[in-house]
Amino acid sequence: MNERICSLVILGWEIAVARAMRPVLMDHPVVLESQGRAWAVSTEAVEEGARVGMRIRDAQRCSPTAAVLERDASAALEEFKAFVAAIHEVVDELEVVAPGEVAFRAGSATRAYGGEQGLIDHILAIAPVVPVLSLPGSGGARAGVSVADGRFAAATAARLAGARSVSMPGSGPPAGSAIVPTGTAGEFLAPIPIETLGQEINAPDLIETFLLLGIKTLGDLAALPVATLMSRFGQPGLLAHQLASGSDHRPLLLSRLDSPLEAECELDPPVDNIDQLTFAVKSLGDRLAVTMEQSITAARALRLEAIDEQGFTHTASWRNDGGISSAAERARWHVESWKLQGGICRIRLLPEGVEAERGDQLTLSGIEGAIDPEAELRAERAVSRLSALTATAGVFRVATSGGRLPHERASLKAIGSEGLRGEGISSRSSSGSSSVGRTMNDPPWPGGIPSPAPARIESTVLAIKELPEKPGELAELPSISGRSIASAVGPFRYRTRWWSPEGGFEREVWQVALDDGTALLVSHDSAGKWIVEAIYD
Amino acid sequence: MRGSDLPARSPHPISKGTIAPPAELNSLLPEELPLGGIGVVSAAPGHGGSSLCYRILAAGNEAGGYAALLDPRGNAMPAALLESGVWPDRFVLVRIRDLDAPRGILLRGLGALLDGFSLVGILDPQLLKNVPWRRVAARARERRVLAVVVGDGAGDASPLFRMDLSEPQWERDSGGLLSGRSVWVAVSGYGHPRGERIHLGGSASEGIDGRPGCFT
Numbered sequence: 001m002n003e004r005i006c007s008l009v010i011l012g013w014e015i016a017v018a019r020a021m022r023p024v025l026m027d028h029p030v031v032l033e034s035q036g037r038a039w040a041v042s043t044e045a046v047e048e049g050a051r052v053g054m055r056i057r058d059a060q061r062c063s064p065t066a067a068v069l070e071r072d073a074s075a076a077l078e079e080f081k082a083f084v085a086a087i088h089e090v091v092d093e094l095e096v097v098a099p100g101e102v103a104f105r106a107g108s109a110t111r112a113y114g115g116e117q118g119l120i121d122h123i124l125a126i127a128p129v130v131p132v133l134s135l136p137g138s139g140g141a142r143a144g145v146s147v148a149d150g151r152f153a154a155a156t157a158a159r160l161a162g163a164r165s166v167s168m169p170g171s172g173p174p175a176g177s178a179i180v181p182t183g184t185a186g187e188f189l190a191p192i193p194i195e196t197l198g199q200e201i202n203a204p205d206l207i208e209t210f211l212l213l214g215i216k217t218l219g220d221l222a223a224l225p226v227a228t229l230m231s232r233f234g235q236p237g238l239l240a241h242q243l244a245s246g247s248d249h250r251p252l253l254l255s256r257l258d259s260p261l262e263a264e265c266e267l268d269p270p271v272d273n274i275d276q277l278t279f280a281v282k283s284l285g286d287r288l289a290v291t292m293e294q295s296i297t298a299a300r301a302l303r304l305e306a307i308d309e310q311g312f313t314h315t316a317s318w319r320n321d322g323g324i325s326s327a328a329e330r331a332r333w334h335v336e337s338w339k340l341q342g343g344i345c346r347i348r349l350l351p352e353g354v355e356a357e358r359g360d361q362l363t364l365s366g367i368e369g370a371i372d373p374e375a376e377l378r379a380e381r382a383v384s385r386l387s388a389l390t391a392t393a394g395v396f397r398v399a400t401s402g403g404r405l406p407h408e409r410a411s412l413k414a415i416g417s418e419g420l421r422g423e424g425i426s427s428r429s430s431s432g433s434s435s436v437g438r439t440m441n442d443p444p445w446p447g448g449i450p451s452p453a454p455a456r457i458e459s460t461v462l463a464i465k466e467l468p469e470k471p472g473e474l475a476e477l478p479s480i481s482g483r484s485i486a487s488a489v490g491p492f493r494y495r496t497r498w499w500s501p502e503g504g505f506e507r508e509v510w511q512v513a514l515d516d517g518t519a520l521l522v523s524h525d526s527a528g529k530w531i532v533e534a535i536y537d
Numbered sequence: 538m539r540g541s542d543l544p545a546r547s548p549h550p551i552s553k554g555t556i557a558p559p560a561e562l563n564s565l566l567p568e569e570l571p572l573g574g575i576g577v578v579s580a581a582p583g584h585g586g587s588s589l590c591y592r593i594l595a596a597g598n599e600a601g602g603y604a605a606l607l608d609p610r611g612n613a614m615p616a617a618l619l620e621s622g623v624w625p626d627r628f629v630l631v632r633i634r635d636l637d638a639p640r641g642i643l644l645r646g647l648g649a650l651l652d653g654f655s656l657v658g659i660l661d662p663q664l665l666k667n668v669p670w671r672r673v674a675a676r677a678r679e680r681r682v683l684a685v686v687v688g689d690g691a692g693d694a695s696p697l698f699r700m701d702l703s704e705p706q707w708e709r710d711s712g713g714l715l716s717g718r719s720v721w722v723a724v725s726g727y728g729h730p731r732g733e734r735i736h737l738g739g740s741a742s743e744g745i746d747g748r749p750g751c752f753t
Binding site: 119372375376378379381382383385386389394395396397398399400407409410411412415449450451453454455456457458486487489501511513514516517518519520534535536537 | 551580581582583584585586587588591601602603605611612613614615616617618619620625626627628629630631632634642645646648649650653654655702703704705707713714715716717718720737743
């Protein structure tokens with residue numbers, strides 16, 4: 001089942017920002033231009049016939065009085081940060097989809113605010129604190145908030161709610177909200193025009209082809225056989241079908257409002273000893289490495305800034321190919337080359353070229369990006385073809401999870417439109433050590449059964465009432481009949497998820513070796529059944 | 538000498554059409570393991586057949602290839618796969634939801650696996666009804682894919698691993714828990730037939746003796 005996603009969309013955000021910077025345009029038709037076309041159009045200009053995507057000349061013809069401004073994406077994003085910071089008070093992790101649009105998992109916030117409607121009300125109450133939206137008329141912006149299964153359904157519902165919004169009491173923008181009940185995303189999306197997909201899939205030709213084929217709504221598309229779409233349109237066709245049918249499994253690209261990605265420290269008294277300075281840089285590097293790991297980001301390069309007693313700033317930058325925590329050595333080389341005018345009283349370490357950590361690695365040849373692209377493409381195509389056989393086969397990738405029992409330490413994630421490189425996938429480092437292995441072993445999981453994990457899952461209920469205190473005959477076992485227990489270790493008692501309404505389980509686990517050398521993981525549950533959980537095959 | 542006492546060979550780029558075998562098979566397979574064809578792991582349940590298959594798939598990942606495991610019954614343990622050393626971004630697990638699906642659909646899926654991956658593991662081949670294994674072998678040879686089938690019934694194999702005489706080993710220092718096993722492995726259909734007892738341990742990245750290449 002898709003995750004419940006809360007989506008907030010502020011329609012006309014960029015127009016509102018442009019008006020906030022030029023208050024004289026507050027009630028004036030405005031068209032934002034990008035690459036010769038209308039990127040955003042104010043409601044006043046829309047009423048006069050201008051539309052998003054029009055050539056600027058055509059938009060001006062429709063709305064001769066409209067002020068045409070160059071789109072300023074960075075200003076729009078900068079202004080939106082205030083809103084994002086306010087929403088971070090409600091949720092820890094969210095995705096900024098675009099300036100004026102955020103999405104986040106509704107789960108925990110829903111519980112905290114007394115249900116999905118409570119969460120929506122709380123989000124809408126935040127809007128007036130944002131400077132742009134606190135202007136009279138809110139610059140023409142309208143807010144829509146919704147909760148639905150999957151990000152596409154949530155964003156679509158939020159846009160529709162925003163378009164139908166009504167003015168709120170107080171100084172906030174007109175706002176609307178919608179809740180799409182669990183499991184009804186497909187029904188909700190069915191009557192919506194197919195062009196809506198353009199907001200999620202950057203394939204105008206595909207949507208145009210759908211229209212030419214007579215597919216007018218998302219429901220029309222969802223009714224088509226997925227295998228046919230796959231064979232005709234490939235991966236984009238599959239993604240379009242998934243979105244249209246309300247099974248949007250794309251993960252959110254979540255980020256946190258962390259402390260700024262830099263590390264700084266004062267040195268008092270000022271330091272002129274290179275060893276001391278190197279040590280200070282090392283501790284900064286360690287701090288920065290932790291911060292970046294938490295924010296799942298990576299830096300292409302690092303810059304060190306040092307201010308000496310005379311107020312001179314010394315800087316050095318280097319490519320971050322040895323890890324942030326190894327910054328000290330690189331810093332030493334640079335500090336030795338500086339002509340210092342006294343001791344250093346402040347140092348800062350800053351990441352440059354920050355991007356999402358994708359777990360990329362050097363290949364075996366040591367050259368980044370030298371992975372055979374053809375092999376990758378072949379594998380992706382094979383996964384696409386297998387995904388099309390959804391009724392027959394399920395395609396999964398293996399991901400780490402946490403737990404004491406071998407079943408819990410790793411799980412399978414269905415491969416959807418994101419292909420082989422899904423969220424949370426990390427490769428191995430070139431040294432051969434596995435980040436996966438580290439993740440598996442990082443949590444303490446006291447009392448867990450350590451490696452090795454059994455290779456095969458079984459679920460054979462044994463026809464015995466209890467395992468003897470001392471290993472004995474297990475003659476009645478259906479699959480291992482006649483083989484006696486050579487040795488057994490246990491019981492290891494586990495009581496898990498006792499707080500869960502679905503109920504956890506309580507069981508005792510044994511490692512059992514039979515006289516023919518077979519090793520099993522056997523459990524005894526609270527109902528008194530003995531079960532072969534897994535086999536060390 | 539135990540197989541895992543031998544040093545792991547340096548990874549061998551898969552583009553050469555061969556892979557370095559898992560370290561514990563070093564003395565059994567002195568040459569590189571060639572891609573192209575069907576290899577069979579013949580072992581009674583509980584004697585390490587699945588684990589050896591997982592390790593060979595991981596060796597393929599190590600060499601830069603993509604690997605897939607066809608698991609008709611859906612009982613491969615994900616944690617064991619990760620411990621064996623498969624790379625999550627170059628590995629997929631395929632489960633068959635409908636074993637009674639028309640033969641053509643199963644073959645299409647199998648064909649897609651052979652077309653897309655350098656190594657394909659197949660568990661429980663007896664569940665795949667009416668699969669023309671000779672044609673599968675021919676496709677695998679053509680595509681230079683090594684299909685590692687765990688269990689009998691897939692026809693001629695090269696190489697053929699027979700595994701037997703498993704002996705569990707218990708770790709006295711950690712409360713007597715299972716730490717690994719030793720098992721007899723014989724290889725034929727690949728150079729001179731050989732056989733030896735090898736040690737099977739825990740995680741590939743943190744083996745019992747600090748060396749990769751142990752399997753469960």
